[in-house]
Amino acid sequence: MxxxxxxxxxxxxxxxxxxxxxxxxxxxxxxxxxxxxxxxxxxxxxxxxxxxxxxxxxxxxxxxxxxxxxxxxxxxxxxxxxxxxxxxxxxxxxxxxxxxxxxxxxxxxxxxxxxxxxxxxxxxxxxxxxxxxxxxxxxxxxxxxxxxxxxxxxxxINAREKVESTLRKIFFLCAALAILTTVGIIFSVIFETIRFFGKVSFIEFFFGTSWSPQTAIRADQVGADGAFGMIPLFVGTLLISSIAMLVAVPVGLMSAIYLSEYASKPVRAIFKPALEMLAGVPTVVYGFFAALTVAPFISDIAEAIGLSASSQSALAAGLVMGIMIIPFVSSLSDDVINAVPQTMRDGSLALGATQSETMKKVIFPAALPGIMGGVLLAVSRAIGETMIVVMAAGLAANMTANPLEAVTTVTVQIVTLLVGDQEFDSAKTLAAFALGMMLFIVTLLLNIVALHVVRKYREQYD
Structure with missing residues (x-):
């Protein structure tokens, strides 16, 4: 059977x-x-x-x-x-x-x-x-x-105690399995990263300004020496993520405030599901939209005002990525705002505050920990996005702050390095693990900062 x-x-x-x-x-x-x-x-x-x-x-x-x-x-x-x-x-x-x-x-x-x-x-x-x-x-x-x-x-026989004891053990094993899986992933990346730094200088990777990992995979092949400076990749990641956050956070937060505090029930019943439908659109569809519509539009506008814009740009990728991330910020922020006790609203209004003042002075500070969690989720989503960047921003590792130029991100390069038949003993393929380790550290630091903010305001308003 x-x-x-x-x-x-x-x-x-x-x-x-x-x-x-x-x-x-x-x-x-x-x-x-x-x-x-x-x-x-x-x-x-x-x-x-x-x-x-x-x-x-x-x-x-x-x-x-x-x-x-x-x-x-x-x-x-x-x-x-x-x-x-x-x-x-x-x-x-x-x-x-x-x-x-x-x-x-x-x-x-x-x-x-x-x-x-x-x-x-x-x-x-x-x-x-x-x-x-x-x-x-x-x-x-x-x-x-x-x-x-x-x-x-x-x-x-006390069957309840035995059943609950068994369930506690099962829950513990599930939690332990999740933790051990995480530890295994971390150590596997660490070991490969150590192998990478055995082939490439630590200083070159962290402080190099050029990224061109086209080295020979085998000794009988001819290849360049390669350049493994990670700064252009993180600059591109930061640039695209910043543009996406400038779009997603204000629009998502303001839409959440409107839907939770000002919109009527019929309007909320229509607009909230429509907004959350954006989260269900595949990223490749956003990539097509960015490459075929937004990027040419930005290029034409730039030419009309006398600027030089690439056919693939960080601005196009960032704008479309921001649209994609809006539901993450909006939906979580809306849920958090609605979770603020009604007594806080009633108390503020009873003291003579307007609805706008109540939102700014009472509801928003009380909901800030949850809003920060939603923003952090959006940032992580932006940093980890690959398809939109490949289709709209390109693969060029340019160290620039100009949003009209083509750039690339860490995740795109990781995918590029591990595509096809590779031997995991060359600096080219091992570089993907080093980039993944750095991305993990950056995400961990973001979580620590967000946790600090959440704890600070939670102590104040609990």
């Missing part, structure tokens, strides 16, 4: 275990005078039976699926004839790919070596055996676990 069919069957067994556990707990309670004489409610006994049925089975299923492919590949490679047995990981990958193609029918066995065809048959047999054993084991564990839990139902 395939995992896609096995999982619903486990869910059905869990539901059956829950129902049987509920029925048994009520049946045991009847001779004692009712469920009030149970240590816990019947629901908790049923939930405990469902957990005993489902959790071990799902754990076995996850482990099996995680290790099945690796074990089968090891067995297949070990069974190959000596002349076909790969010596390197790359050769092993090619041989396994050929065996899988023959097994799936994508490649005819008549055109493959005899050992490959035999390995394909063995691969199909191992997969069938693995699927059968997995199904039998998982279903047996589920049935056995549910049956044991059903037998262990007793009035003196």
């Amino acid at each position: 395939q995992p896609a069919n096995l999982f619903p069957l486990i869910v059905v067994l869990v539901a059956i275990a829950f129902a049987l556990g509920y029925a048994r707990s009520r049946a045991l309670a009847m001779p004692l005078g009712g469920i009030r004489n149970l240590k816990s409610l019947p629901f908790y006994y049923a939930a405990r039976a469902a957990m005993w049925c489902g959790l071990p089975a799902l754990l076995i299923l996850a482990c099996w699926l995680g290790f099945e492919a690796k074990v089968i590949q090891t067995l297949i490679v070990g069974s190959l004839p000596a002349e076909l047995r790969p010596d390197t990981a790359g050769q092993a990958s090619l041989v396994l790919s050929q065996i899988s193609n023959v097994a799936s029918g994508a490649l005819s066995g008549d055109f493959a070596p005899e050992g490959i065809a035999a390995a394909a048959e063995r691969l199909e047999a191992l997969r069938a055996q693995s699927t059968f054993m997995m199904t039998a084991l998982v279903l047996s564990i589920a049935v056995l676990g549910g049956f044991i839990a059903w037998l262990r139902i007793a009035p003196h």
Whole structure:
């Protein structure tokens, strides 16, 4: 049975275990005078039976699926004839790919070596055996676990405490998994960054003003020395993000203030969903709009007033990115403003303040922590945007403050460096990890600053 069919069957067994556990707990309670004489409610006994049925089975299923492919590949490679047995990981990958193609029918066995065809048959047999054993084991564990839990139902057992203890452990594992994933990402980037600085000078990367990472990937290739100064990339990122924030923050904040404090209910019911629809537009559509409409328009306006503007410019990318980010600022700010207690509004108006003064002196300061969170989210969104920059601002790493010139950003260069077949032992590809590390540090500093502002005003207005 395939995992896609096995999982619903486990869910059905869990539901059956829950129902049987509920029925048994009520049946045991009847001779004692009712469920009030149970240590816990019947629901908790049923939930405990469902957990005993489902959790071990799902754990076995996850482990099996995680290790099945690796074990089968090891067995297949070990069974190959000596002349076909790969010596390197790359050769092993090619041989396994050929065996899988023959097994799936994508490649005819008549055109493959005899050992490959035999390995394909063995691969199909191992997969069938693995699927059968997995199904039998998982279903047996589920049935056995549910049956044991059903037998262990007793009035003196505090099922609620055991269920809540199990749930706390599950929640802890989920939180730990998220933290460990984050730590793993950080350390993987750090190790690659250290390798990069082993090839490129620390001073050149942080203080260099030229970015041209076109170096030779292999020793037998001819390539330039390359330039790895990150300053032009961060200047371009800062320029485009600043333009986007100058558009998104005022427009988003003012629209949130209008919709929450001044707009009538019919107007709010129409304009708020319409504004939030901007968040659902794919970034590539914004990129087309920026490249085909906004950038030529800016170029024509610049020529009309005697300025020189590139066909791809930071201004075009920043303006369209700002339009894209408006819903992030507007929606979050609107929710935060509406969350301010009505008593604060009533108190201000009762003291003689106008609606405008109430908004400026009471509501806005009280909502500032949440607004800062929305602005921070918008800044992070602007820094991480790639598609609009590629289509509207270009790939040129120019260190300029002129918004009419073409620039590039850190994320665009990371994508450019890692596109195609690359060997992760050259300065060119390792530079992507160094840029990612610097971007992570910048984002972390932004979070620290925003957290400081939030704490300051939260202490004042709580």
